[in-house]
Amino acid sequence: MSAKIVRRGVFLIGIGSVLLLNNFALLDWDIWYDLLRLWPVILICFGLERLFRDSRLSGLTYLSPIVMALTFAGVMYYQGFSKEEFADFEEYDRELYHWSVEDEGGYSAVKLDIDFGAGSLWLKSGEGALLSAKFDYDRDPPRCRYDVDEGVVSIKIRSEQKSFSLFSRKHHNHAKIEVSKKYPLDLSLDAGACELNLDLSDFELTDFELDGGVCDINLKFGDGAEHLRATIDVGVSDLDIQIPRGVGLKLVKDAALRSFHHRGIKLAKVSGSPYLSQDYSTAEKKIDIYIDAGLSSLAISNR
Numbered sequence: 673m674s675a676k677i678v679r680r681g682v683f684l685i686g687i688g689s690v691l692l693l694n695n696f697a698l699l700d701w702d703i704w705y706d707l708l709r710l711w712p713v714i715l716i717c718f719g720l721e722r723l724f725r726d727s728r729l730s731g732l733t734y735l736s737p738i739v740m741a742l743t744f745a746g747v748m749y750y751q752g753f754s755k756e757e758f759a760d761f762e763e764y765d766r767e768l769y770h771w772s773v774e775d776e777g778g779y780s781a782v783k784l785d786i787d788f789g790a791g792s793l794w795l796k797s798g799e800g801a802l803l804s805a806k807f808d809y810d811r812d813p814p815r816c817r818y819d820v821d822e823g824v825v826s827i828k829i830r831s832e833q834k835s836f837s838l839f840s841r842k843h844h845n846h847a848k849i850e851v852s853k854k855y856p857l858d859l860s861l862d863a864g865a866c867e868l869n870l871d872l873s874d875f876e877l878t879d880f881e882l883d884g885g886v887c888d889i890n891l892k893f894g895d896g897a898e899h900l901r902a903t904i905d906v907g908v909s910d911l912d913i914q915i916p917r918g919v920g921l922k923l924v925k926d927a928a929l930r931s932f933h934h935r936g937i938k939l940a941k942v943s944g945s946p947y948l949s950q951d952y953s954t955a956e957k958k959i960d961i962y963i964d965a966g967l968s969s970l971a972i973s974n975r
Contacts, residue, residue, distance in 0.1 A: 675721050675733035682737045686744035691967075693748070703751045704886040704908050705790060705865030713743045767809055771816045773827060775802040775852055780823035781878065783858040784851060787830045790864040791845030797874035798850025803827055808846040825855075851875070856897075863887060873916070873975075877902075884909065892975070895919050899958045907966045914975045920955030923947040923972070927965035936974035 690707070693699040717736040724732040782802065786793075791809075798804055802825065807814045814831035831847055851857065853874040861868075863884040868891070872880070876896030882889075884906040893900070895916040904911070915921055921937060924946045939947040952958065963970065 675736050678734065679717055679721070679737040679740050682740045682744075686740065689744070690748065699748065699751060701888065701908055701910065702790070702865035702886050703747060706747050706751060707744075708885075710743055710747065713739060767807075767813065769807040769809070769814060770805070771807075771814070772804040773802040773818050773825070775800070775854070778823065779820070779825050779855050781825070781856045781858065782851065783824060783826045784860070785826070785828045786849075786859075786861045786863075787828075788847065788861065788863045788866060789831060789845065790866060791831070791847070792867040792869075793846075793861075793863065794848045794869045796850055796871040797853040799852075801850075802852045802855075803849065805829065805847060805849045807831060808844065810844040814847070873914075882906065887911075889913075893919075893959055895957050897957065897959075900960070902959060902961045904961065905964045906968065909965060909968045911963070911965070911968060911970045913961070913970070913972045915959055915972070917974045918951070918955065918957070920952035920958040921947075921949040921972070922952055922958065922960040923963070924961070925963040925965070925970070927963055927970070928967050929965070929970055930967055931969040931971075933971045934973070935971070937972060 690699065690703060694701055694703070717740055720736045720739065721733045724730055724735075779802070784803070786795075803818075805814075805816065809831065812831075814829060816827075816829050818825060818827040820826075829847075829849070831845060853876075855876075856878045857872075857875045858879045859872070859875075859877065860879075860881045861870075861883070863882070865886045866884060866888070868882075868884070868887055868889045870890070871892045873892045873894035874896070875894055877894070877900050878897060880900065880902040882891075882902075882904045884904075886907050887909040889904075889906070889909060889911045891912065892914045893902070893916070895918070915937075917936075921939070923939065938950045940950065941947050949955075
């Protein structure tokens with residue numbers, strides 16, 4: 673049996689093992705973030721096979737499946753089974769940072785652009801300041817700035833954790849952001865391996881875009897906008913979406929879903945790919961959700 677066949681078998685066994693442990697909650701889904709970061713290992717395996725294939729040391733081609741197996745085993749060990757072993761190090765050298773934008777009045781809208789990386793993010797409405805953010809991190813400090821142009825406040829937040837880390841679980845990156853609900857909000861969020869808790873129920877959303885990696889997402893929409901278009905593009909993720917009663921829903925999904933549940937919402941699939949709620953054509957307010965996702969679970973419910 674050639675090293676190539678063995679390597680392919682090890683790869684499939686590794687993928688299947690990770691998915692199985694994910695399904696039994698023995699490994700978090702964010703393990704896929706670290707596996708994707710280790711994609712150059714595949715090139716190393718190809719190189720080992722090519723280097724020794726036609727030489728007198730052809731037996732060394734079997735280093736390729738060994739390296740592949742050690743990669744899967746190492747990531748699974750450090751991400752799952754050594755969790756307690758590294759617990760004492762997670763609080764090391766943490767920093768706290770608070771940043772806010774005062775509400776001086778007279779604004780027409782807020783555009784919020786967040787690039788978060790890996791960690792946990794909470795976002796909801798707040799009182800007083802236009803925006804108030806608290807960061808709890810142990811590596812790269814967040815970068816925040818804003819400007820005002822013709823009454824529109826553009827706010828950019830970067831908390832990407834760019835410093836190299838092979839196993840992201842060892843690092844700490846949390847953010848809690850509160851935004852004033854007084855003004856229409858255009859929200860764009862780019863996230864890595866994240867836990868996202870987004871309570872947008874109090875906002876008049878004019879646009880919503882989420883681009884994420886391996887995520888656990890709790891998303892709550894409101895009825896402030898007449899017709900909202902929401903775009904969600906994520907990898908292997910768990911999505912729990914809530915919409916208000918009486919709001920018409922259009923759902924367009926391009927996803928390999930592990931599960932799809934819609935509680936309290938009667939959806940009918942029309943010609944093509946969209947799903948429409950029964951009241952979509954007559955509802956005064958509508959939400960169109962476009963989802964592009966990997967092997968994910970999706971739950972949509974009324975509140």
